[in-house]
Amino acid sequence: MLPRLLLLFMCIWLISGPHPHAQTGVIARLPPTTRAEIVARAEKLANHTWVCGAANLRASCSKRYLSDWRSGQHVTGLPYRWGGIDGPDEFDRKLEGGLAAGAHSRYGVLKCAAGVDCSGFVSLCWGLPASEHAYGTSSLREIAGKPKYNWYADMKPGDVLNKPGSHVVLFTGYNPDGTIGVCEASSSQARVVCRKSTWSRFKGYIPLQYKGIDD
């Protein structure tokens, strides 16, 4: 009887999903962070103020580049740059160095521009190193799990709403009218913003919870 049971448990262990060690390395290396820290980082990126200089209107590596900004414009919120993952300090350095402020995908990934895109923003908020843009919306699942709770009532600040291949936003809380608060690197608003949103905007999105969360 005992060997049979042992065999049964082994079978269940073998067929119950991926090998537990497969992701252990990646997960173990994730920097732990609290939800308060995540939201604080998001607000810092959304409230970062900067002034667009004349040099920041041009991108030396793209002839077609058109800026979202005007010379001398005071802006609140780190600018959107497709493929970018610059934190505030790095962005200020690049801006000082005359790089373009932000860029959209229609110009390609521009090394001569500074800013952050949607997945870069979420990575920065989660405290991932800004040295490399390791995760996009299609690979965030490697470091974030789909929560089993009721998404419409039990999401917690620091979780994200992700649409693989398209966009990701950081959830910050529920409002009394049932809408939600989100922060995001918005390409249409050309910068990092925090705002209230209805649910209909997120039809087809999947909630994810960072695996390095320190609850």
Next chain:
Amino acid sequence: MIRPIRVFLLLLLCGPLMSDAPSGRRELEQKVCTIPLSKTLRIPVGTLGAQDTPESLAATPASLMISPGAADEPPDGPRGFDVLDDGSLLITDPLRSRVSYFDSHGEFRKAWKIGFPADSLTVIANGVVLVREASTGKFHTFDREGRARPTQGSALPEQAEARVLTGRSGTVRRPAIGSAPGGLLAVQFDRPGLTLLSLEVLGIDQKGDTYVALETTANGVAETVNLNKYVRRYSSDGSLLCEIADIPLDYYVPPVDELRVHKGMVYQLLTTSSEVRINVWDTNQLCSHLSH
């Protein structure tokens, strides 16, 4: 050992008690006048290409411009709109830094060259239009001819406060308008298997009729966020007059100004990959369809 027949009888007897008690709730449900889609205005779009210049974009003034985006950059295009007194439409065209003006049949009339990408616009009193600059959130004021006006003194109308209380109910605090006294409006949403998620007040007319958007979701597990949207019209005394239930939510470019109400007509901005649709429901029409 319990006999199977006993288990069967137990389930038969206790089932209704353990379930969502539909028999009790049925009393609360009322027949609702459902408004079908009245018409759809279709406006052509052009797609912003990598080689496009401001000059090439000016070659097709009657269309609105969309950008397909790329992996990790969602599509962009018209997100804001509103309705003028005569039913004509103003729609933001951010990729060309302009606002386009269409008549009530959806025919292009003219474009305002506003000089910045806008993501929202609101027609306020006396035909004054407040246009929001997408990259700053700042509002700019225009008259209905598209001429810039001083912004001082122009402000968005105050929005009535909504509150979701449970998965089936909420409230809207209405200000006094005209002869309507205002006060608290109770919103009841009793549909088996559906949960109320959010409430948004779209507008209150001079009679005091209130237009409320409700977002709901089906109970149970889903693969992705999934929901339905309803618009309801309530009379000033709080009774439910009618409901729109067939609002499509397959947005290619999610709107900022999703729904607008004007003279009892509900308008929806739906930007797809091939056209911009303005869906219109007429809540003034006599009710032809009652449903639970």
